[in-house]
Amino acid sequence: MSVRDEIFEIRNLDVSFELNRGASRVVRDVDLNIHREETLGIVGESGSGKSMLSSSLLNAVVEPGVCSGEVTYYPQDGDPISVLELSESELKRFRWEEVAMVFQGAMSSLNPVMRVRAHFRETLQDHNRDIPAGLERARELLESVYLDPDRVMDAYPHELSGGMKQRALIALSLILEPEVLVMDEPTAALDLLMQRSIVALLDDLQEEHDLTIVFITHDLPLLTKLADRLTVMYAFGIIENGTVDELLYNSSHPYTRALLAATPDLNVPVDEMHAIAGSKPDPVDRIEGCSYHPRCPIADEHCRSSEPPMATVNGTHESACFYHEKAREAVPLRGDSKQEGAVHE
Known part of the structure; x- marks a missing residue:
C-alpha cells in the first residue's frame, strides 16, 4: 500500500468561542493540506488564528472553544484518523505518539517542581512504555539537541537557561x-542567536527523524532557513499558500507583501520600513467581503461585498485576492535584491 503524500488534511475548519458580547470565530473556513516530512511555516500578525489552527491539529482547543469541520490524519500505517472525533483516551495516545506539540515559553510548559528526568518518566509511564529503555532514549535525545544528559536530567527547570x-x-x-x-512560537522568548540555533537544530532533527514540522510564528525571516512552504493567515483564515521562494519573491496577496515590507532589516533606513496601516479585525465582528479590504490599497466595492476564493496564481501558488496581478505594483517591497538579502541573512 502506498503512503499518502498528505499527513494532515483539513477541511472547512472553524473554531469559535461564545463570549458575552457575541460569538467569536478565531479560525474560519480553513482548508489546508500538510505534506508528509515537510516543514510548513504558518505566519501572520498576532491574533490571526495561527495558534488556534495549530491546537486544532491535536483537538486541543481549550473550553469553551468549539472546533467544527474535518481534521484528518493519515498515519504511516493504518486507517485515516478523524482527529475531532477521537475520545479522550484516544486523544491521549494520539497527542504524544502521533503528534507532539512544543508551546511558546518552555518555563510554563515544564513543571517547576519536577526534575527533567521526572518529565520523561511521567510521559513514558502515562503511555505504558518501558521506562528504563525510554530514559536511555531520553539521554540520546538530549545529546542530539546538544545538552549534557548527566546535568540536565537531574536539573530543575529553573536551573537551565x-x-x-x-x-x-x-x-x-x-x-x-x-x-x-x-511548534507554536517556540523561539519567541529567546535571543536572536538562540533562535537561529533552534532553527538549525530543528532542521537537523527533521532530517534525522523523518519529521513533519508545523512551525507557527509571526517572525517571517525566521522561517526562511527552515520551512519548505509558507501559509499566511489573516483575520482567522488563510489568504496565501506557496513555497518559501514563491511567497518571498513572487507573493500576490497585498497582505503578504505588506507583511514582507514591514519586516525589520538593520541594513535598511528606518524611513524605508512601513508598518501595515489600519488594525486587524475583531473576532466578534462579522466580516463582509474580503477580510483585508479595510487595510488594502487596491480594494474596491467588489472586495467590500464579495469574499475572494483561494485561486492558483501563475500555476505556482494559491492566493485569495481578486486583484493579485495588481498587488506587486500597489505594495512594493524594498527591491527584489534587497529583500533577498534581508530575509536570508
Whole structure:
C-alpha cells in the first residue's frame, strides 16, 4: 500500500468561542493540506488564528472553544484518523505518539517542581512504555539537541537557561517518536542567536527523524532557513499558500507583501520600513467581503461585498485576492535584491 503524500488534511475548519458580547470565530473556513516530512511555516500578525489552527491539529482547543469541520490524519500505517472525533483516551495516545506539540515559553510548559528526568518518566509511564529503555532514549535525545544528559536530567527547570529549557522540551516531545511536531512560537522568548540555533537544530532533527514540522510564528525571516512552504493567515483564515521562494519573491496577496515590507532589516533606513496601516479585525465582528479590504490599497466595492476564493496564481501558488496581478505594483517591497538579502541573512 502506498503512503499518502498528505499527513494532515483539513477541511472547512472553524473554531469559535461564545463570549458575552457575541460569538467569536478565531479560525474560519480553513482548508489546508500538510505534506508528509515537510516543514510548513504558518505566519501572520498576532491574533490571526495561527495558534488556534495549530491546537486544532491535536483537538486541543481549550473550553469553551468549539472546533467544527474535518481534521484528518493519515498515519504511516493504518486507517485515516478523524482527529475531532477521537475520545479522550484516544486523544491521549494520539497527542504524544502521533503528534507532539512544543508551546511558546518552555518555563510554563515544564513543571517547576519536577526534575527533567521526572518529565520523561511521567510521559513514558502515562503511555505504558518501558521506562528504563525510554530514559536511555531520553539521554540520546538530549545529546542530539546538544545538552549534557548527566546535568540536565537531574536539573530543575529553573536551573537551565531559556535555550536549554526549550531544547529539553523538544527532546521530551520526541520521546515517543511522533510523526509530526507542532511548534507554536517556540523561539519567541529567546535571543536572536538562540533562535537561529533552534532553527538549525530543528532542521537537523527533521532530517534525522523523518519529521513533519508545523512551525507557527509571526517572525517571517525566521522561517526562511527552515520551512519548505509558507501559509499566511489573516483575520482567522488563510489568504496565501506557496513555497518559501514563491511567497518571498513572487507573493500576490497585498497582505503578504505588506507583511514582507514591514519586516525589520538593520541594513535598511528606518524611513524605508512601513508598518501595515489600519488594525486587524475583531473576532466578534462579522466580516463582509474580503477580510483585508479595510487595510488594502487596491480594494474596491467588489472586495467590500464579495469574499475572494483561494485561486492558483501563475500555476505556482494559491492566493485569495481578486486583484493579485495588481498587488506587486500597489505594495512594493524594498527591491527584489534587497529583500533577498534581508530575509536570508
